[in-house]
Amino acid sequence: MDAVAELRIAATTCEVVVAASPPARSFPHSLAAAAFIVLWTVLNLLYLAFLCPHDLAPDEAHYWHWSRHLDWSYYSKGPLVAWLIRASCEPFGDTMFAVRLPAVLSSAALLAGLYVLIADVLHDRRLALGTILCAIALPGVSAGAVLMTIDPPFLACWCWSLVGLNRAIERNSLGWWCIAGFCTALGVLAKYPMLLLPAAMWIWLARKRAGSVSDGRAESVASASGSLRVGLLVYSAITLLGCVPILIWSANHDWVSLQHVLGQAGVNPDTEATWTTPLAYIGGQVGLLFGFWFVAVAAGAWRFRRTRDTGLSLAWWSSVPVWCVFLAASFRTPSQLNWPAAAYVGGSVLAAAWLRDAWTSRGVRIGLILAVILGSAYSFGLRFPQLFRPMIAAVLPQPSDGNPTPIRKLDPTTRLAGWRTLAAEIDRQRERIREETGEDPVLAGMTWTLPGELAFRCAGQPEVFSFGLALADRHSQYDLWRPNPVSDPEAFRGRTFLYVGDRIPEFDSIFERVEEPIIVTQRERDVPLARWTIWRCRGFRGFPERRTPIGY
Numbered sequence: 001m002d003a004v005a006e007l008r009i010a011a012t013t014c015e016v017v018v019a020a021s022p023p024a025r026s027f028p029h030s031l032a033a034a035a036f037i038v039l040w041t042v043l044n045l046l047y048l049a050f051l052c053p054h055d056l057a058p059d060e061a062h063y064w065h066w067s068r069h070l071d072w073s074y075y076s077k078g079p080l081v082a083w084l085i086r087a088s089c090e091p092f093g094d095t096m097f098a099v100r101l102p103a104v105l106s107s108a109a110l111l112a113g114l115y116v117l118i119a120d121v122l123h124d125r126r127l128a129l130g131t132i133l134c135a136i137a138l139p140g141v142s143a144g145a146v147l148m149t150i151d152p153p154f155l156a157c158w159c160w161s162l163v164g165l166n167r168a169i170e171r172n173s174l175g176w177w178c179i180a181g182f183c184t185a186l187g188v189l190a191k192y193p194m195l196l197l198p199a200a201m202w203i204w205l206a207r208k209r210a211g212s213v214s215d216g217r218a219e220s221v222a223s224a225s226g227s228l229r230v231g232l233l234v235y236s237a238i239t240l241l242g243c244v245p246i247l248i249w250s251a252n253h254d255w256v257s258l259q260h261v262l263g264q265a266g267v268n269p270d271t272e273a274t275w276t277t278p279l280a281y282i283g284g285q286v287g288l289l290f291g292f293w294f295v296a297v298a299a300g301a302w303r304f305r306r307t308r309d310t311g312l313s314l315a316w317w318s319s320v321p322v323w324c325v326f327l328a329a330s331f332r333t334p335s336q337l338n339w340p341a342a343a344y345v346g347g348s349v350l351a352a353a354w355l356r357d358a359w360t361s362r363g364v365r366i367g368l369i370l371a372v373i374l375g376s377a378y379s380f381g382l383r384f385p386q387l388f389r390p391m392i393a394a395v396l397p398q399p400s401d402g403n404p405t406p407i408r409k410l411d412p413t414t415r416l417a418g419w420r421t422l423a424a425e426i427d428r429q430r431e432r433i434r435e436e437t438g439e440d441p442v443l444a445g446m447t448w449t450l451p452g453e454l455a456f457r458c459a460g461q462p463e464v465f466s467f468g469l470a471l472a473d474r475h476s477q478y479d480l481w482r483p484n485p486v487s488d489p490e491a492f493r494g495r496t497f498l499y500v501g502d503r504i505p506e507f508d509s510i511f512e513r514v515e516e517p518i519i520v521t522q523r524e525r526d527v528p529l530a531r532w533t534i535w536r537c538r539g540f541r542g543f544p545e546r547r548t549p550i551g552y
Helices: 003-020 029-051 058-067 080-092 096-122 125-135 139-144 151-171 174-190 192-214 218-241 244-251 256-264 276-288 292-303 310-317 320-329 343-358 362-383 389-394 412-416 419-437 451-457
Strands: 442-445 464-466 497-500 511-514 518-524 527-540
Touching (some): 029 125, 096 151, 096 310, 139 362, 151 192, 151 218, 151 343, 174 218, 174 244, 192 218, 192 310, 276 320, 310 320, 320 343, 389 527, 419 518, 419 527, 451 464
């Protein structure tokens, strides 16, 4: 046998062996994603149980206070946040860990939904895994995993609604239309802007039909659009079920929620348009996303603005129009950083697709690395601010009577500090008044941000009231709970109050006697983080008649 024949036999043998061998196993990205999400959840639970230095944020304490008065809805938000907190506190007690446990679980649900969404739309599980790994470096995602506000459950619902919508359309599945509707209905119970998603989907369908007609695809319009319309009707009908508890509650409370939302959005005749607030809105979003992620989302939105890919199209319509709604609102009222958060769920799909296509660019790779490093460092600082506060305080002016806590301008976590200290002093004063008068004093705060904190931290978790309605603060849920000192003075007349807040100009007419104030300062390594004033007020008489507009 010559050498050529031997080579031919060897080659044939290799081909047979390769053909008979089992295919090489691909890296199990889904398993890796699941393991990562479980690890992320466990680390967050351990952080809350043993390492978290933060008291409840005012918003968290406010929602916990709601959970002690379960209802179908509340003044400014739907009921889901209160329901979740109460469902956690019932088995685990009214502790910080129990209040924040739903945030940890919501974060896990969000990351799982984001992985599934990107894997479904872009058919790239490695890219989906990389996206959720990068996502936890964003301070908003990291903070949302351990702070229980309305956003963690809302964003999880939004993400899984998109998963359901994409699968319903791709698979022509009524079941997935129902799942998407259920998730959206839950999202409405968390945050009213959830209704922007079904609105965006109807606009998407209208644009899809218009595009099909212009392209001469009449047969496609007749078959596909009819099925989509039926699916969207089912989806919208289930979504509306989530509105029922809110509508019933609002109808029984003079539609105060609607007036509040309109007031927050600046929809009232007294609001004047300005060009500075939109610039602040855009600048805030750029800063929140460390520039790079904002550019990635914007570049993806521009690149795929006319795509015919269903998944990318859904991501675009659930992102760009939603973001622009809040941009438009910023012309009427100052915006908050978290307002367009839902837009970044679909935006993350667009950003991931753009990064995949632009990955050969050295600048993109460097930008991604820097964004992840900066985001991780900032997120770490938010979780352990005590490590960095002395350095921040060193570059700030010294505390003064006019500015006793300068660090609060640069460190947002100071809003979560000192509530134990304040509550301890309140409890000492409560005991003193009990010894003097034989009865417990009534506790009250100047604004809506105080009662929940005092109620959560003070001994026995007593009921606490807000004077906000009488002091030109915005309206709140405390104005609806009856009796309260502002609306029902006869129920509190003659009582002694411990009031936390600024001096009230009409003190002498509201109370028979007001004692010298007590100043409480929370310090950490000689750095003042927070300061409050406690007033011992004897003989409550009632407030003068004064109210703020209900939507304020």
